[in-house]
Amino acid sequence: MRSFLIAGNWKMNASPSEGVEKARIIQQKLSGKNLHNTLLICPSFITIPAVQGELHHASVKVGAQNVSEQEDGAYTGEVSTGMLKDAGCKYVITGHSERREYYHETSELIARKTKKVLESGLKPILCVGEKLESRKAGDQEKIVADQLKPVFDTIPSHLARNMVIAYEPVWAIGTGETATPEQAQEMHASIRKMISDSWGDEIATSIQILYGGSMKPANAEELLSQPDVDGGLIGGASLQPESFLEILEIAESLV
Ligand code: PEP
Numbered sequence: 599m600r601s602f603l604i605a606g607n608w609k610m611n612a613s614p615s616e617g618v619e620k621a622r623i624i625q626q627k628l629s630g631k632n633l634h635n636t637l638l639i640c641p642s643f644i645t646i647p648a649v650q651g652e653l654h655h656a657s658v659k660v661g662a663q664n665v666s667e668q669e670d671g672a673y674t675g676e677v678s679t680g681m682l683k684d685a686g687c688k689y690v691i692t693g694h695s696e697r698r699e700y701y702h703e704t705s706e707l708i709a710r711k712t713k714k715v716l717e718s719g720l721k722p723i724l725c726v727g728e729k730l731e732s733r734k735a736g737d738q739e740k741i742v743a744d745q746l747k748p749v750f751d752t753i754p755s756h757l758a759r760n761m762v763i764a765y766e767p768v769w770a771i772g773t774g775e776t777a778t779p780e781q782a783q784e785m786h787a788s789i790r791k792m793i794s795d796s797w798g799d800e801i802a803t804s805i806q807i808l809y810g811g812s813m814k815p816a817n818a819e820e821l822l823s824q825p826d827v828d829g830g831l832i833g834g835a836s837l838q839p840e841s842f843l844e845i846l847e848i849a850e851s852l853v
Contacts, residue, residue, distance in 0.1 A: 600803075600804065600806055600828045601634060601635045601636065601806075601828075601853065602634075602635040602636070602806075602822060602828055602829040602830075602849040602852070602853070603635065603636050603638060603723075603762060603806050603808060603828065603829035604635060604636070604637050604638065604829055604830055604832070604842075604845055604846045604849050605637075605638040605639075605640065605661070605689070605691075605723060605764075605808060605829065605830065605831045605832065605836075606637075606638065606639045606640060606832050606833075606836025606837075606842055607640050607663060607691060607694070607810075607831055607832065607833050607836065608639065608640060608641045608642065608645070608663075608836060608837060609642075609663065609696070609833060610642055611642075611837055612641055612642065612645050612837065613644075613645065614644060614645050614647075614648035615648070616645075617641050617645035617648050617649045618648050618649070618651075618652055620649075620837070620839050621639070621648075621649040621652035621653055622652050623839040623840075624637070624639070624653070624658065624839050624842070624843065625652050625653055625654060625655065625658070627839070627843055628655050628657075628658060628843075629654075629655065631655075633655075633657035633658075633846075633850065634850055634853040635657065635829070635846065635849045635850060635853065636657050636658075636659060637655075637657060637658045637659070637842075637846050638658075638659045638660070638661050638688075638689055639653075639658070639659075639660055639661070639836070640660070640661040640662060640663050640689070640691055641660070641663075642663065643662060643663075643677050646660055646662060646682075646685050646686070646687060647685050647686075650685060650686040650687075659687075659688040659689060660685075660686055660687055660688065660689075661687050661688060661689030661690055661691065661721075661723070662677070662682050662687050662689075662690045662691065663690075663691045663694065664677075664690070664691065664692070664694075664697060665677060665678065665679055665682060665690045665692070665711055665714070665715060666678050666679075666711075666714075667707065667710045667711045667714050668714075679714055679715055679717075679718035679720055680718065682718075682720060683718060683719065683720060687720060688720060688721060689720060689721045689722070689723055689762070690715045690720050690721070690722055690723070691722075691723045691725060691764075691831070692708050692711045692712045692715060692722045692723065692724050692725070693705070693708035693711075693712070693724050693725045693726065693745070694725045694766075695725060695727060695766060695768045695771060696771075699768075705744065705745045705747070705748045705749075706748045708724070708745075708748075708749075709748035709749045709751070709752040709753065710752065712724050712749055712752075712753065712761070713752050713753050713757065716753065716757040716758075716760055716761065717757065721760050721761065721762055722760075722761055722762065723762045723763070723764050723808065723831060724749060724761060724762070724763050724764065725763075725764045725766050725810065725831070726742045726745040726746060726763065726764070726765060726766070726789070727741075727742065727745075727765055727766040727767045727768050727771075727810075727811070728741040728742060728767055728768065728769075729741075729768045729769060730768070730769035733767065733769060738767070738785065739785070739788050742765070742785065742788075742789065742792075743792060746789070746792055750792075750796035750797070755796075755797040755798060755801055758793075758797045758801050758805070759801050759804060759805070761805055762805065762806045762807075762808060763789060763793075763805060763806075763807050763808070764807070764808040764809070764810045764831040765782065765785050765786055765789060765807060765808070765809055765810070766809075766810035766811050766831060767781075767785075767811050769811075770810075770811025770812050771810065771811050771812070771833065772812070772833055772834060773811075773812060774812050775811075775812060776811055776812045776813065776817050776821070777809070777811055777821075779820045779821055779823070779824050779827075782809045782821055782824055782827055783824035783825065783826055783827065786807045786809070786824065786826035786827055787825075787826045789807055789826075790802050790803075790805075790807060790826055793805055806828035806829055807826055807827065807828050808827075808828060808829040808830055808831045809821050809824075809827050809829075809830055809831070810830060810831030810832065810833070812834070813830040813831075813832045813835060813845065814832075814834070814835040814841060814845070815835070815841050815844040815845055815848065818830065818844075818845045818848045818849070819848050819851075819852070822848060822849055822852055823852060829849065830845060832845060
């Protein structure tokens with residue numbers, strides 16, 4: 599049985615002191631509570647140590663939003679997997695649509711980063727998802743398959759079992775528009791089938807597939823109730839500790 603991963607992507611929000619404030623609220627509300635699921639916070643690089651220092655709960659983890667594909671050396675402005683591990687990170691988001699769109703990250707680069715993350719012992723949350731015009735043309739599965747192909751080609755199955763995939767339709771990110779539970783389930787099931795075709799059934803059954811795109815307390819229950827939705831990657835609603843924790847509570851009620 600897969601548990602839920604409720605992951606917050608703070609994007610370029612929350613300075614170290616603001617991050618501490620949010621993390622303190624989360625720590626205080628969860629202190630002494632036993633969770634069935636995992637809560638993950640992905641602050642900006644500079645806010646990671648401050649947030650990490652406030653969290654002392656076995657089921658609450660910290661992750662990064664991006665990473666270098668390189669080990670170390672002369673790569674000005676980059677951050678390595680080793681640095682993230684040393685700072686206490688357990689997860690790294692790779693291939694977020696904002697990285698693809700604004701920083702021109704290709705699916706091949708993203709596959710290499712994802713492999714690097716896996717080799718380091720961190721867990722990648724690999725994001726895939728179509729734009730609105732592809733959804734309108736009914737091409738969404740082809741787009742996602744094309745985004746996943748270099749990942750299947752690059753990553754061997756023994757590494758793949760530690761992956762998380764996030765289906766994030768671009769038209770639903772930060773727009774207030776959400777995929778219907780049926781649209782989410784349909785895509786999640788087809789991603790699971792693609793995983794099974796490439797890495798086998800056992801891995802396809804165990805990999806968590808998250809939904810991302812305007813998830814909030816009001817729609818979390820219907821999305822998380824879908825059989826192939828194993829959590830959420832949450833932007834806007836994760837910036838408010840109260841709404842983020844409300845989504846976690848919904849996940850807890852569904853286990
Ligand atoms: C995201 O950034 O991954 C995301 C899903 O954002 P939002 O929840 O704000 O749509």
